[in-house]
Amino acid sequence: MPKPILLLNCGSSSIKYQMIDADTEGVMAVGLVQKVGDPTPGTIDHEVDGEEFHDSTYFPSHTEAIAAVVKMFNTHGPDITEAVAVGHRTVHGGTEFNSTTIIDRAVINKLVELSGLAPLHNPPGIAGIRAAREILPHVPHVAVFDTAFFAELPAAAYTYAIDTELAKKYQIRRYGFHGTSHQYVSGQAAQFLGKDISELKQIVCHLGNGASLSAIDGGHPIETTMGLTPLQGLVMGTRCGDVDPGLHAYLGREMGLDVAEVDTILNKRSGMLGLCGKTDMRDVEAQMLAGDEATQLAAEVYIHRLVGYIGNYIAHLGGIDCITFTAGIGENAAWVRKMVVEKLGYFGAVLDEEVNATRSKQPRRISTPDSQVEVLVIPTNEELAMVRETIRTIGA
Missing domain, CATH: 3.30.420.40 (ATPase, nucleotide binding domain)
Structure with missing residues (x-):
C-alpha cells in the first residue's frame, strides 16, 4: 500500500x-x-x-x-x-x-x-x-x-550588533532560509562523494530567483547569507541582497516614501531586475552575448557578491572540501558556475568545462580529477525532504 x-x-x-x-x-x-x-x-x-x-x-x-x-x-x-x-x-x-x-x-x-x-x-x-x-x-x-536547519547557527553568526534587549524583545537575529534545500543538498553531496557528512567542510550555493549560501561543517550549518528576512545576502532576481542599512531611511527621506514602499522597491524592483531588467539568467546570458553593458555589469555584480561570500565562508570553515550548486540557476546556468569557479583557483578549484557545459538533471561532479576542491551540481528536492520530515514528525 x-x-x-x-x-x-x-x-x-x-x-x-x-x-x-x-x-x-x-x-x-x-x-x-x-x-x-x-x-x-x-x-x-x-x-x-x-x-x-x-x-x-x-x-x-x-x-x-x-x-x-x-x-x-x-x-x-x-x-x-x-x-x-x-x-x-x-x-x-x-x-x-x-x-x-x-x-x-x-x-x-x-x-x-x-x-x-x-x-x-x-x-x-x-x-x-x-x-x-x-x-x-x-x-x-x-x-x-525554512528556518529550522539554521536554528543551530553559532551565536556569533546569528547575532546582530544592536541593543541586546531590543533584539530579544523583537526576536531580531539571523534566521536563514532555504534550510530544507541546504540540508537535503549537503546530505546528497556527501552521499555522492561516498563520505560521511561529518568529515566534510561544505558550501552549498542555492541559486534561484531567491538565492542563499550556507557554510556547513560536519553536517552543521555555521553561516548563511539570508538573515532576519530573505532580503539579506546575495543579489537575487528582484531582491537587492546586501545594501547599506541606511538605504531605507535615505530613500524614505529623499523620495518621500514610507518603510513599506521602500521595502517593496528593495524586494520586488531590485536585484537583477533593477540592474538590467531581466530575472531569467537565460535572458541575462543572451543580453551579455549581445554586448549589453548594463547586463554585463549586472552579471559581474552578481558574481562578485557570490564569490565574496564563498571566500568568507571558506575562511570561517578553515578550508573547503566541497562546493555544490543547486536550484534553478545553480543547476542550469553553466556560465554562472564557470565565472564563479574560475575565481576560486586560488583555493585549488579547477573546472571541467566540458562537463560543466553539458546539461543534465543528474547529480554530477564538474571539477577535474586534479581539482583540490570537489565542485558538484546536485538537484535540490525540497518536496522529498519535506516528505521525510513529515513522516519523521508524525512517526508513521
Missing part, C-alpha cells in the same frame, strides 16, 4: 502542490494554482502519470483554491483520502520553531504572531494551512520550516 503525503507551498497568489508516496518516494501528482485572490479567473494545472488536466475559475481565497485542488484529486486521482498527512512549507519559524512541528490551533496562533518577521510569506502560508485543515481535517498537518 502506498503512503501518500500531500505537500502544499502556499504563496500570496499561488499554491504549488505535490503528492509523494513516502515508501517509494515517487511523485504521484503535481500541480499549480495561480491567481489566488485575483479578481480575474485563475488556473489550476494538475498532472498525474504524465497526463495533464487544466481548469480555470475564480479563487477568491486560499479556501476556494484548496477546494479546487481536492476536486482535481477527486476527479483525476490519485485518491486524496488515502493521504496520511499534509506537509506545509512554512517560511519563518522565528525562535519558537526549531524543527518540523505538528500543527494545532496554538501553532497557528504563534505563526500569526510571527508574521511580522515574514510579512510577504507567512500570512499566505497561514491562510493555506487554515484552508487545508478545514477541508482535510482528519489527517495530521505539519509545518516544515
Whole structure:
C-alpha cells in the first residue's frame, strides 16, 4: 500500500502542490494554482502519470483554491483520502520553531504572531494551512520550516550588533532560509562523494530567483547569507541582497516614501531586475552575448557578491572540501558556475568545462580529477525532504 503525503507551498497568489508516496518516494501528482485572490479567473494545472488536466475559475481565497485542488484529486486521482498527512512549507519559524512541528490551533496562533518577521510569506502560508485543515481535517498537518536547519547557527553568526534587549524583545537575529534545500543538498553531496557528512567542510550555493549560501561543517550549518528576512545576502532576481542599512531611511527621506514602499522597491524592483531588467539568467546570458553593458555589469555584480561570500565562508570553515550548486540557476546556468569557479583557483578549484557545459538533471561532479576542491551540481528536492520530515514528525 502506498503512503501518500500531500505537500502544499502556499504563496500570496499561488499554491504549488505535490503528492509523494513516502515508501517509494515517487511523485504521484503535481500541480499549480495561480491567481489566488485575483479578481480575474485563475488556473489550476494538475498532472498525474504524465497526463495533464487544466481548469480555470475564480479563487477568491486560499479556501476556494484548496477546494479546487481536492476536486482535481477527486476527479483525476490519485485518491486524496488515502493521504496520511499534509506537509506545509512554512517560511519563518522565528525562535519558537526549531524543527518540523505538528500543527494545532496554538501553532497557528504563534505563526500569526510571527508574521511580522515574514510579512510577504507567512500570512499566505497561514491562510493555506487554515484552508487545508478545514477541508482535510482528519489527517495530521505539519509545518516544515525554512528556518529550522539554521536554528543551530553559532551565536556569533546569528547575532546582530544592536541593543541586546531590543533584539530579544523583537526576536531580531539571523534566521536563514532555504534550510530544507541546504540540508537535503549537503546530505546528497556527501552521499555522492561516498563520505560521511561529518568529515566534510561544505558550501552549498542555492541559486534561484531567491538565492542563499550556507557554510556547513560536519553536517552543521555555521553561516548563511539570508538573515532576519530573505532580503539579506546575495543579489537575487528582484531582491537587492546586501545594501547599506541606511538605504531605507535615505530613500524614505529623499523620495518621500514610507518603510513599506521602500521595502517593496528593495524586494520586488531590485536585484537583477533593477540592474538590467531581466530575472531569467537565460535572458541575462543572451543580453551579455549581445554586448549589453548594463547586463554585463549586472552579471559581474552578481558574481562578485557570490564569490565574496564563498571566500568568507571558506575562511570561517578553515578550508573547503566541497562546493555544490543547486536550484534553478545553480543547476542550469553553466556560465554562472564557470565565472564563479574560475575565481576560486586560488583555493585549488579547477573546472571541467566540458562537463560543466553539458546539461543534465543528474547529480554530477564538474571539477577535474586534479581539482583540490570537489565542485558538484546536485538537484535540490525540497518536496522529498519535506516528505521525510513529515513522516519523521508524525512517526508513521
